[in-house]
Amino acid sequence: MAQIVDNVAVGTTPIEYRRVPCPREGPAVVGVVGNPYWLEISVMNLAHWGSYDAMRVKDAGGVWKDLKRDWGTNFVVNEQLRGNISVQISDSESGDMVTLEDCIPEGWTTGNSFACQVNYDDGSKVATSDTGGTLPIVDNVAVGTTPIEYRRVPCPREGPAVVGVVGNPYWLEISVMNLAHWGSYDAMRVKDAGGVWKDLKRDWGTNFVVNEQLRGNISVQISDSESGDMVTLEDCIPEGWTTGNSFACRANYDDGSKNL
Numbered sequence: 001m002a003q004i005v006d007n008v009a010v011g012t013t014p015i016e017y018r019r020v021p022c023p024r025e026g027p028a029v030v031g032v033v034g035n036p037y038w039l040e041i042s043v044m045n046l047a048h049w050g051s052y053d054a055m056r057v058k059d060a061g062g063v064w065k066d067l068k069r070d071w072g073t074n075f076v077v078n079e080q081l082r083g084n085i086s087v088q089i090s091d092s093e094s095g096d097m098v099t100l101e102d103c104i105p106e107g108w109t110t111g112n113s114f115a116c117q118v119n120y121d122d123g124s125k126v127a128t129s130d131t132g133g134t135l136p137i138v139d140n141v142a143v144g145t146t147p148i149e150y151r152r153v154p155c156p157r158e159g160p161a162v163v164g165v166v167g168n169p170y171w172l173e174i175s176v177m178n179l180a181h182w183g184s185y186d187a188m189r190v191k192d193a194g195g196v197w198k199d200l201k202r203d204w205g206t207n208f209v210v211n212e213q214l215r216g217n218i219s220v221q222i223s224d225s226e227s228g229d230m231v232t233l234e235d236c237i238p239e240g241w242t243t244g245n246s247f248a249c250r251a252n253y254d255d256g257s258k259n260l
Contacts, residue, residue: 026115032112037079042072051093054089054092101117167243169213177246186225190219192216216239217238220249233251
């Protein structure tokens with residue numbers, strides 16, 4: 001079983017944030033899916049900022065009905081709706097409210113989306129696609145700083161480390177997976193039958209490339225320049241290896257521990 005490392009980095013970093021508006025062009029769009037007895041209504045392309053968390057609808061009966069939130073701006077209703085339908089969506093935190101009057105027309109069917117004129121609670125309007133227009137940008141945005149506590153933690157793993165090899169005889173990408181130690185490994189070198197360690201170029205993650213031929217058994221060494229951690233996979237890639245394969249390895253950590 002992979003060993004869990006005790007030395008972890010701990011700290012707090014301040015994250016500055018600002019809630020910003022979402023400028024959009026064209027009309028808001030309401031989508032309707034489901035069946036006559038269960039509907040999911042979603043609202044897209046809204047220009048105002050805010051995490052809208054409530055929706056209600058008004059059909060031909062003239063009474064506003066609260067819907068249950070599914071996710072995002074998707075809400076569900078478990079009853080039949082008839083005739084033109086108006087949609088009102090609001091954000092309980094800021095008090096923002098958007099009303100889409102008669103957005104879903106009489107004769108609507110599920111599986112369709114409808115372009116709507118938007119009436120914001122501040123009196124501004126957004127024209128439908130028939131008349132064109134650009135959505136307004138809201139000036140009042142939330143600004144602040146929140147501290148984010150973090151801790152670098154180990155990655156417990158079971159079984160051996162695994163090295164994958166892809167490419168061709170003159171260009172190889174070597175990747176290392178299932179390493180138990182923590183760290184953002186950013187350097188790799190390899191040693192083939194020639195007995196000399198060769199530095200590889202990082203592609204992404206723990207994937208590194210080499211632009212020359214490698215022969216015989218290959219050892220892989222991967223390290224983290226920040227912490228100084230180093231893992232050596234001795235003769236992990238066996239003689240006679242071919243590209244497109246992965247190899248299980250015994251990992252020798254620089255602290256003397258081993259991952260079998």
